[in-house]
Amino acid sequence: MPASITAALMAACRFGFAPKPRELAAIAGDPRGWVSEQIARRPDPLPEGLPPSQRTVAMMLESRRDKEEKPALKEELKKIYLAELDARMRAAILGDAPVLERLTQFWSNHFTVSAMRPFVRGFVGAFEREAIRPHVTGRFVDMLLAVTRHPTMLLYLDNAQSFGPDSPAGQRRSKGLNENLGRELLELHTLGVDGGYGQADVEALARILTGWTVTPLRFPDAGSFRFFAQIHEPGAKTLLGRVYREGGIAEGEQALRDLAAHPATARHVATKLARHFIADTPPVDAVQRIARVFHDTGGDLRRVTLAVAHEEAAWREPLGKVRTPNELVISAYRVVGEAPKPGEAFVTLKNLDQPAFLAPSPAGWPDVASVWVSPESTLRRIEWAQTFAQRLPDPPDPVEVMADTFGDMLPEELQQAVRRAPDKRMALALLVASPQFQRR
Amino acid sequence: MIGRRDALRLIGGAFAVAGLPGAVFAAIPGNRRLVVVLQRGAMDGLAAAAPIRDPNYASLRGNLALKPPGGQGGALALTGDFALHPALAPIEPYYGKRELLVVHATGNGYQTRSHFDAQDLMESGLAAKRGISDGWLNRALTLLQRGDQRLGLAVGGATPLILRGATPVASWEPAGFREAAPGFIEAVARFYAEDQLLGPAFKEGIKAQSFSDEVLGGDMKGGGGFGPQSFKPLCAAAGKLLAAADGPRVAVLEMGGWDTHVAEGAEKGRLAANFTGFAEGLDALATALGDAWRETAVVSVTEFGRTVRVNGTNGTDHGTASLMFVMGGAIKGGRIAGDWPGLGRLQDDRDLRVATDGRAVMKGLLRDHLGLDAQALATRVFPESAGIRPMEGLV
Numbered sequence: 001m002p003a004s005i006t007a008a009l010m011a012a013c014r015f016g017f018a019p020k021p022r023e024l025a026a027i028a029g030d031p032r033g034w035v036s037e038q039i040a041r042r043p044d045p046l047p048e049g050l051p052p053s054q055r056t057v058a059m060m061l062e063s064r065r066d067k068e069e070k071p072a073l074k075e076e077l078k079k080i081y082l083a084e085l086d087a088r089m090r091a092a093i094l095g096d097a098p099v100l101e102r103l104t105q106f107w108s109n110h111f112t113v114s115a116m117r118p119f120v121r122g123f124v125g126a127f128e129r130e131a132i133r134p135h136v137t138g139r140f141v142d143m144l145l146a147v148t149r150h151p152t153m154l155l156y157l158d159n160a161q162s163f164g165p166d167s168p169a170g171q172r173r174s175k176g177l178n179e180n181l182g183r184e185l186l187e188l189h190t191l192g193v194d195g196g197y198g199q200a201d202v203e204a205l206a207r208i209l210t211g212w213t214v215t216p217l218r219f220p221d222a223g224s225f226r227f228f229a230q231i232h233e234p235g236a237k238t239l240l241g242r243v244y245r246e247g248g249i250a251e252g253e254q255a256l257r258d259l260a261a262h263p264a265t266a267r268h269v270a271t272k273l274a275r276h277f278i279a280d281t282p283p284v285d286a287v288q289r290i291a292r293v294f295h296d297t298g299g300d301l302r303r304v305t306l307a308v309a310h311e312e313a314a315w316r317e318p319l320g321k322v323r324t325p326n327e328l329v330i331s332a333y334r335v336v337g338e339a340p341k342p343g344e345a346f347v348t349l350k351n352l353d354q355p356a357f358l359a360p361s362p363a364g365w366p367d368v369a370s371v372w373v374s375p376e377s378t379l380r381r382i383e384w385a386q387t388f389a390q391r392l393p394d395p396p397d398p399v400e401v402m403a404d405t406f407g408d409m410l411p412e413e414l415q416q417a418v419r420r421a422p423d424k425r426m427a428l429a430l431l432v433a434s435p436q437f438q439r440r
Numbered sequence: 441m442i443g444r445r446d447a448l449r450l451i452g453g454a455f456a457v458a459g460l461p462g463a464v465f466a467a468i469p470g471n472r473r474l475v476v477v478l479q480r481g482a483m484d485g486l487a488a489a490a491p492i493r494d495p496n497y498a499s500l501r502g503n504l505a506l507k508p509p510g511g512q513g514g515a516l517a518l519t520g521d522f523a524l525h526p527a528l529a530p531i532e533p534y535y536g537k538r539e540l541l542v543v544h545a546t547g548n549g550y551q552t553r554s555h556f557d558a559q560d561l562m563e564s565g566l567a568a569k570r571g572i573s574d575g576w577l578n579r580a581l582t583l584l585q586r587g588d589q590r591l592g593l594a595v596g597g598a599t600p601l602i603l604r605g606a607t608p609v610a611s612w613e614p615a616g617f618r619e620a621a622p623g624f625i626e627a628v629a630r631f632y633a634e635d636q637l638l639g640p641a642f643k644e645g646i647k648a649q650s651f652s653d654e655v656l657g658g659d660m661k662g663g664g665g666f667g668p669q670s671f672k673p674l675c676a677a678a679g680k681l682l683a684a685a686d687g688p689r690v691a692v693l694e695m696g697g698w699d700t701h702v703a704e705g706a707e708k709g710r711l712a713a714n715f716t717g718f719a720e721g722l723d724a725l726a727t728a729l730g731d732a733w734r735e736t737a738v739v740s741v742t743e744f745g746r747t748v749r750v751n752g753t754n755g756t757d758h759g760t761a762s763l764m765f766v767m768g769g770a771i772k773g774g775r776i777a778g779d780w781p782g783l784g785r786l787q788d789d790r791d792l793r794v795a796t797d798g799r800a801v802m803k804g805l806l807r808d809h810l811g812l813d814a815q816a817l818a819t820r821v822f823p824e825s826a827g828i829r830p831m832e833g834l835v
Contacts, residue, residue, distance in 0.1 A: 375641050378632075378642045394604070417630075423555055433628045
């Protein structure tokens with residue numbers, strides 16, 4: 001097969017999700033150029049109509065007021081959660097900016113918020129729209145600031161309830177520090193677990209971030225971010241050897257800027273990007289080059305992502321990464337040009353053990369095949385392929401889908417099996433169940 | 441794994457159907473029901489009802505020929521000339537009750553051996569591809585339709601082309617994932633065997649499901665959510681929905697597994713297992729319909745038949761004519777309908793020739809059972825089919 005089709009396949013599957021009908025041929029003209037052009041696009045907001053987090057956070061606060069059960073509000077928040085998922089799926093499946101959609105999901109997973117803590121369910125989607133999506137090709141530090149200020153993160157990692165022990169409010173209500181966000185910020189969001197920090201740094205960052213919380217119901221802007229000086233721990237703090245003099249909210253902002261600029265953060269982020277776009281165990285030199293670009297550009301994510309796409313290793317092994325269940329579902333729908341029915345994606349992803357916005361921990365979903373490939377999950381994917389094909393309202397010509405998805409790359413025996421399947425649905429099921437379709 | 445149990449549980453309670461109608465429909469005479477069963481993959485009509493007296497039958501069919509009626513595992517005599525496949529035993533009693541009719545040597549008015557094209561044509565009701573994207577049964581519903589009441593029901597998944605079109609229809613499917621059909625797992629297995637990472641996981645998964653002997657040894661056994669045994673619960677569900685006083689009146693069921701290129705088998709084997717699932721399903725449909733069975737017509741159709749001779753892998757390849765089962769309390773059955781073209785001269789020296797256009801059967805049912813106008817049938821439901829007269833005397 002022509003080299004350009006292989007490269008087009010890598011561009012479409014590795015950097016996007018999978019080619020839409022007729023997209024592969026268009027990419028084949030200049031696969032690397034296509035990726036660069038995608039990265040240069042402006043992030044698309046999702047369609048209008050999804051509520052801002054402030055409103056849904058306020059609804060959540062209302063639903064938990066005075067211990068009284070409020071099933072209608074809870075139901076409404078669940079509906080919003082499902083609508084967010086459907087909107088995100090549609091953008092990835094039907095949209096023209098699949099690389100930005102992949103980046104959005106990558107960063108959303110890097111800065112995981114999870115409805116495993118059910119009270120955040122109504123605004124995990126808004127978190128991604130408000131704090132992640134606008135910044136995926138912007139500056140890392142801006143994303144970090146937006147994420148850390150976001151009510152979803154502050155609630156998910158307990159900072160909203162963290163009180164400076166010596167703050168006026170902490171003294172009065174004998175409440176204390178919660179270091180959950182401080183720890184995950186260092187371990188997961190910035191420096192990485194081996195980034196050279198200690199327990200004292202975790203506590204210092206937690207103290208620095210006291211007062212970063214969510215506006216309570218008694219204010220008109222309930223549900224928004226708010227810095228409360230009364231619960232902010234007073235005095236100077238020392239984080240990673242640097243002293244932060246008492247400065248209210250400015251302390252935290254400066255600390256986040258310093259963390260974003262730290263060399264360990266560049267390494268950590270570069271490693272995760274390389275693992276996502278290059279290989280489960282990425283080449284060390286590629287990681288170093290990406291980290292250098294991150295460092296040299298002050299965390300300009302457009303240039304960092306371009307650096308990833310320019311790595312030869314990213315183009316070396318077609319279908320070298322195993323698709324996560326979420327990627328499999330998006331890709332299967334994308335190649336047939338059809339989105340799942342409202343609500344269906346949630347059930348599907350749950351059955352495939354990767355429910356959306358429900359990562360088991362703040363570390364997010366793993367990005368390596370060893371986690372996703374198990375006997376049970378492999379069979380489940382194959383079974384899903386048949387269910388998927390069975391439910392398509394109007395199955396397209398499987399032979400065209402095969403050519404549009406893989407060019408001529410599949411083994412002849414598999415191509416024949418698809419061509420000779422007893423009906424379109426069986427043919428599409430076979431294509432999606434194939435080992436090649438499990439990869440990107 | 442969510443499976444048939446959930447299907448039955450759902451059906452047991454309130455009908456979990458989107459947009460079920462709320463009233464009975466004056467347009468259909470009485471309370472009549474029509475069920476169309478699509479057999480996807482091309483059913484071997486010569487195995488379903490064997491022409492046991494045809495002088496060429498035994499020699500052409502070789503080891504796929506059924507044993508004569510009477511003995512152990514023998515075919516089930518219908519007339520002196522034709523006998524039912526023994527695995528179709530669950531529907532044999534309906535023949536005795538004159539509720540089962542076999543229309544032999546049927547085609548659908550087109551000549552293609554492509555599954556994809558043939559199924560599209562079979563469902564669109566056209567003789568040649570013309571870019572029509574709705575189905576003949578939906579067009580028939582449009583003629584019956586009064587207001588927004590939904591007469592049509594698609595059972596088992598997405599709405600098939602035959603029911604797609606301007607007139608909205610309801611659909612019902614079992615909740616959750618269904619287990620894959622054994623044939624599907626087997627087909628996929630070949631491609632996983634080569635895969636160093638996914639292959640071992642796949643094999644372990646199969647073992648864990650204690651499928652391994654069946655799949656790896658090639659001995660086909662039903663039981664999956666898409667396998668032959670999955671048809672029965674779908675039929676039972678459809679019967680319940682159709683029986684309801686305010687339920688739909690026209691339903692489409694689909695069953696796969698008919699593409700028997702390999703190891704088709706005679707009285708036992710892959711095709712026999714499919715026949716068993718099919719016949720048990722129709723029997724369950726009749727049972728679930730209860731009193732409404734009296735007013736029901738069921739018709740099966742497949743996209744084409746299979747080669748008369750056995751191929752090199754003990755199966756049959758894509759052919760031309762097959763047959764249709766017409767069944768129901770409303771049907772004048774207990775007989776074989778249509779001419780028998782014989783096996784003396786074959787289409788392209790390989791296939792059973794078409795004696796009856798299946799559209800004649802469908803038109804007969806739509807006109808005499810559902811009361812549709814013959815003129816509309818010839819122009820709108822099956823365009824350009826004026827030359828194909830509705831079959832007389834079906835009901």
